[in-house]
Amino acid sequence: MSDLAATVTVIDACGRAGVPVLLLSDPGMGKSSLIRGIAAAEGVPCETVLGSIREPADIAGLPVVTDTGVTLCPPEFARRLAEAEAGYLFLDELTTCPPAVQAVMLAVSLDKTVGDLRLPDGVRIVAGANPPDRAADGWEMSPPLANRFCHVTFAPSVDEWLDGMTVGWGAPPASRAITADKTRVEAVKALVTGFIRHKPEHLHAFPRTADGTGGPWPSRRSWAMLAAALANVRDDDAAARQALTFGLIGEGVGVEFLTWCDHADLPDPAAVLADPSIVDWTGRPDRVWAVLSAVVGWAASAATVDSWRKAWGPLLATADAGAPDVAAAAARPLAACRPAAAKVPAAVRDKFKPVLDAAGLTGQAVA
Known part of the structure; x- marks a missing residue:
């Protein structure tokens, strides 16, 4: 099973649920090429924002005095996405953003708010980052920002790279995500709430180390995000389910949760x-x-x-x-x-x- 196909599935499942995704890899792995390829395949625009060369006002919006008061004028990339009503906002080089810019991206990443503009539901948020020790002037992600993303390790295989070189990078693998109906949404919510009922200590577990705060960890927010996104992944898609779960609540708790799900066997x-x-x-x-x-x-x-x-x-x-x-x-x-x-x-x-x-x-x- 292709890891790249699982990554595309996770991006799609999260996008359907309004959950932002963070692609983590060494430099030069092709994160931006993947997102541009997905956007092209879907026929929607892709806007890339390099936080490392932006000031907070470039993202939050510049204050403009009007007859009714002061408003935050959204930047052009946000206006173009709003006009298209769909597309991808790719926040690149996230770990090279200074803390002030990371703080501005809190509202952008989860609430899709840029200045005084609320981006349409059809706009999906994806970020790209290198590990701080491998990024130019790297910064650790703040815990609030890290907890707003599904963290996905991005490392295409040799065969996937060869395929990209052969056929071009604009043809990513097809997503295996599904559109969850009402029954499935409630069934997946029940898996999450049932597990927390069984293991209440895992509802909120702030990492004990500084390194852990920049990655995925279980919180009330990340459990709700997992329930929403996991409903869009098939039960038999083990690779995507694991990547999604580990990416939102971490590997340790994630293993416990997936094991519990396998044994729950809940009826319709x-x-x-x-x-x-x-x-x-x-x-x-x-x-x-x-x-x-x-x-x-x-x-x-x-x-x-x-x-x-x-x-x-x-x-x-x-x-x-x-x-x-x-x-x-x-x-x-x-x-x-x-x-x-x-x-x-x-x-x-x-x-x-x-x-x-x-x-x-x-x-x-x-x-």
């Missing part, structure tokens, strides 16, 4: 709503929680009275199976997302009265 949340008996509710609490989390997420995204009422079925089954604490934990978010016209089932009122009291639903109509 829509199938569980239709027939709660397909799940063994007396099984591992972390797996039961993950199943319930997917069910609640699916019902919340559906936002219908029918889906909300049906979602209580698996929770009641869990409570009856001897895990009322797990069921109550899932009942809190489900109660909070009640559609306006939904009536609380009588069995739910009797079983989860404390939760309904806290959500202000005790006095609601019962069916």
Whole structure:
């Protein structure tokens, strides 16, 4: 399996989820050529910004006095991308940017904000960097900036380089990313929340060494980014799943998470709503929680009275199976997302009265 193909897949999956990617390699590996090639293959523009030769105002925007006050006028590269409504913004030589420029790139990388201009959703953010010790006047990435990227080591093989020399660099491998539907999005969220329920100490683990703060590490932000991006990668694409996971939460925790996912084997949340008996509710609490989390997420995204009422079925089954604490934990978010016209089932009122009291639903109509 081509590593370059996995890299292209990760870039695509992250782009669909609005997650910025950082390509890390020695100088001369062809990072900018890859991004230009991907953009050309998709028929969208690619704007390259060299932070090492920019001042903070060149990226954040220059202040301009208008009749209504002072605005930050966005630079031309941002205007061109906004007009195109799609494309790639390639932030090159990120580790040669001084701290003041890195600080400006915080908003650009994650919020897609340049000056007072919000870039369209169709614009994808990719950065390129050399290790600080191999960059000209290199700077370590600040922890807040590092935690905003999916870090991908970029090292094309000899065969991939030979292919590029032969056919040109404008034809990168095809992406294997998929467009996640609602069910898959909720299922992947459940994998993440189920793992954190199992290993809460991994929710936020700031690195203990200075070197570690410039790489990927688990935080509330990076877990949310992983859930969003991983939904766009096929379950059988091991190379892309691993690169994406390691790139957002680090290798150590990433191995634990992927191992947990392999053993979770979660069912389709829509199938569980239709027939709660397909799940063994007396099984591992972390797996039961993950199943319930997917069910609640699916019902919340559906936002219908029918889906909300049906979602209580698996929770009641869990409570009856001897895990009322797990069921109550899932009942809190489900109660909070009640559609306006939904009536609380009588069995739910009797079983989860404390939760309904806290959500202000005790006095609601019962069916």
